[in-house]
Amino acid sequence: MLGLLGLMLLAFLCTYLLTRGLSGARPQSAPPGMIWVRGGEFVMGTDSETAWPDERPAHRVRVDGFWIDEHEVTNAEFGAFVKATGYVTTAERAPSAEEILRQSPPGTPAPAPELLVPGSLVFTPPDRPVPLDDYSQWWKWTPGANWKHPNGRGSTLEGKDSYPVVHVSWDDAGAYARWAGKRLPTEAEWERAARGGLEGKPYVWGDQPPSDTAIFANIWQGEFPNRNAARDGFAGVAPVKSFPPNGYGLYDMAGNVWEWCADWYERDLYQSRAGQGVIVNPVGPERSSDPVNPFTPERLQRGGSFLCNDSYCSRYRPSARHGCAPDTGMSHVGFRCVLSGGPA
Numbered sequence: 001m002l003g004l005l006g007l008m009l010l011a012f013l014c015t016y017l018l019t020r021g022l023s024g025a026r027p028q029s030a031p032p033g034m035i036w037v038r039g040g041e042f043v044m045g046t047d048s049e050t051a052w053p054d055e056r057p058a059h060r061v062r063v064d065g066f067w068i069d070e071h072e073v074t075n076a077e078f079g080a081f082v083k084a085t086g087y088v089t090t091a092e093r094a095p096s097a098e099e100i101l102r103q104s105p106p107g108t109p110a111p112a113p114e115l116l117v118p119g120s121l122v123f124t125p126p127d128r129p130v131p132l133d134d135y136s137q138w139w140k141w142t143p144g145a146n147w148k149h150p151n152g153r154g155s156t157l158e159g160k161d162s163y164p165v166v167h168v169s170w171d172d173a174g175a176y177a178r179w180a181g182k183r184l185p186t187e188a189e190w191e192r193a194a195r196g197g198l199e200g201k202p203y204v205w206g207d208q209p210p211s212d213t214a215i216f217a218n219i220w221q222g223e224f225p226n227r228n229a230a231r232d233g234f235a236g237v238a239p240v241k242s243f244p245p246n247g248y249g250l251y252d253m254a255g256n257v258w259e260w261c262a263d264w265y266e267r268d269l270y271q272s273r274a275g276q277g278v279i280v281n282p283v284g285p286e287r288s289s290d291p292v293n294p295f296t297p298e299r300l301q302r303g304g305s306f307l308c309n310d311s312y313c314s315r316y317r318p319s320a321r322h323g324c325a326p327d328t329g330m331s332h333v334g335f336r337c338v339l340s341g342g343p344a
Helices: 004-023 075-085 097-102 170-179 187-195 269-273
Strands: 034-037 040-044 059-063 066-069 119-123 139-143 258-264 299-302 321-324 338-340
Touching: 034 187, 040 187, 059 187, 066 187, 075 170, 187 258, 187 299
Parallel strands: none
Antiparallel strands: 034 066, 040 059, 066 338, 119 139, 258 299, 299 321
16 A cells, blocks of 8 residues: 555655646657647637537637647649659549438439549639629539649649649548548637637637738638639739748638548537536547538538638638538648647
8 A cells, every 4th residue: 555655756756647648748859840739728619600500619629739830731842742652632533422412411413424533623703793602603613623633624823833733632632641650630620729829719820800901811811702803913823921920820710722631510519518527538429411502511620711701601711610521622722630639
């Protein structure tokens, strides 16, 4: 049996290890291109009445420390992965009618064989104002569109090594992360990183809403979806690090491209967490649940994109959430990776 001194030492050791585990002890050497985010508690989500229902209610979460890429994975970085592995992305493979029908309501007719070719969804602005409840007015299935040809056949990556890679599915992002010895962030890790140490602020940069003169990120300016005034200097995706970083030194945690997270998307997840106290290292639900898309399992995306506009979605806020089929790549979707911390 331990004496009093032994019990005191044991209690100290347990407290020390627990504290280190919760704070995420910082490894001695920094992985290239990554920023350390110290573990701890923060307010996840929001109680704002202007937010989307899946962002509410705000609740306290604690995560361990982790490393995160300072910017979104670029074309050059993804290209190195493809060169080393020969990986073929989802958009470069022909979809099957069976998979499409599996994610469609019963009775959906089979797609025409000529449509079952490699491709992806490309943002194509209409030439006039259109109803905002029909995204087919600006999203076009484009044969030949993929990470190497972001606007379809004939388009290239010339001069775009420092742009974030797009048209990557959740599967593609995960494959890259594993090759790099990293992983995709949990939703909680992503939001802690995005907030940059600012508690309760509506934006990753603070309180001030963006405007034509207050420019903090690559978002849509003008009339969505037909006229982008591009007062921020970019009508589409911007090179990484084109805008100031947040409080942790992380770039493009708002706007530019949506970023895949590891978690399944559940629209009402936060409501189920209400009253549970501090949630520790959440990894998301066991399966997807979205009444809007009941037949399509969805993974989480965070951060918004260059298409975000207050008249349509305003999802460039750190609490904003969005679900998307994991086999879907689009011209405004990318990712960044994280790496768990280790002992100092």
